[in-house]
Amino acid sequence: MTEGKSNHLIASSRNYFGGCALTRMTEHREDRVWLAERLGDPTTRIIVLQDAQHLFDSNNQPVFLSPLDFSSPPLDLHETIFLSEEEGVAYFALDLSTRSNDGANALHRLGEFKDVKLLAPFLPAQDAALLAYARALVHWHQTHRFCGACGAPAEPRSGGHMRQCLSATCGRQHFPRTDPAIIVLVTRGEYALLARSPHFRPKVLSTLAGFVEPGETLEAAVKREVFEETGVHVYHVEYHSSQPWPFPSSLMIGFYAKTDTTELHVNAQEIEEARWLTRAELRAAVASGELLLPSLASISYRLIREWLEAESE
Ligand SMILES: [Zn+2]
Structure with missing residues (x-):
């Protein structure tokens, strides 16, 4: 091991x-x-x-x-x-x-x-x-106060870990749901791909992220989200760690991914800005106050920080 x-x-x-x-x-x-x-x-x-x-x-x-x-x-x-x-x-x-x-x-x-x-x-x-x-x-x-199948009221059971539909003809049991979302730092040699969403605080650049769709593997979700948001094709996906993110109900699943695509085609619907940065460029931009990293509490911060601290590839 x-x-x-x-x-x-x-x-x-x-x-x-x-x-x-x-x-x-x-x-x-x-x-x-x-x-x-x-x-x-x-x-x-x-x-x-x-x-x-x-x-x-x-x-x-x-x-x-x-x-x-x-x-x-x-x-x-x-x-x-x-x-x-x-x-x-x-x-x-x-x-x-x-x-x-x-x-x-x-x-x-x-x-x-x-x-x-x-x-x-x-x-x-x-x-x-x-x-x-x-x-x-x-x-x-x-x-989830009502049964999603029949619309009747549903009541908590099992110490609050299940809701029971109260309809005698339905009676389904409903269990808590967690929404899987991938979050990924894409690298190309010495460069990492960072982007900002319109929802971020000013100056913050972060990793790419998105929800996993039904019928999709985690790795396929990484490949799809990165391409949809930036036009970049990744050829290598490596799992890092996961993080409960109850805001309101996500599980963040963190990855590193590699690409050899240089050109960015940013999807303006989802991303305000995306750019390639070396470790030295990112450190300098953060030190000068030009850029901010995401919240310390986030897995995106951790993915970026560990990349910054790693030896060059
Ligand atoms: Zn029901």
Whole structure:
């Protein structure tokens, strides 16, 4: 077995939001007695969300609540999502929008609701992973209240990891979905291909990315997206690592790809600008403030940084 760069378990564990393998205790999701006991334990921690944001204290660390903080009315299994148990402490997620309005206002004295995407680089790996996991599941519940097959209401089951259609003639079970998206740094000899989307902050250049389509391999998605966005043909695709990206429901799957195409044909619908840069050119542009790299929390930053730090090919 080889270690280091070729060990994808290690590589992915270094990505924000995926930096900790949580103990999900999937064997207990159907055990309502066990779940109720954990939810009744004062040491259990509740992760609350409001408008896709988490509660953070004045030091920008997440606020974990106790079930005792929800006495009127007490927490109910139906409204919570069991996430995991770490070192004997159970974690549940709670979407405050599903509760009567007693909760949210009172919680504001404990901190502010903020976007975990912005604070991830400053969080312990386990906290970042738990918050991302909670956000993904809360979003899934918010957007899957009705059965996609028959339109009847669907209710949470299995500790919040399934929704059951309530129609007697349908009764389908629905499970959380994750949308796979490839993200790729394309290189040509000493050069890397960086691009900017109209959605980026000013001056930011990043890697190329796009959603995987039905019936498509990850590698084919890399080849298609790179060609669609820049007109570049890649001939070599190499997996790097993956990263949960619950904004709202993606799994980013990172790659390096090689090409010998020089000319760029930028798709103006998707890309504002694309260019080839050497390591020295990129370092100089970032140092001078002409360009910015993507968020530290993103796998795109990691793909670019590791390319910058690597020896020239
Ligand atoms: Zn149904």
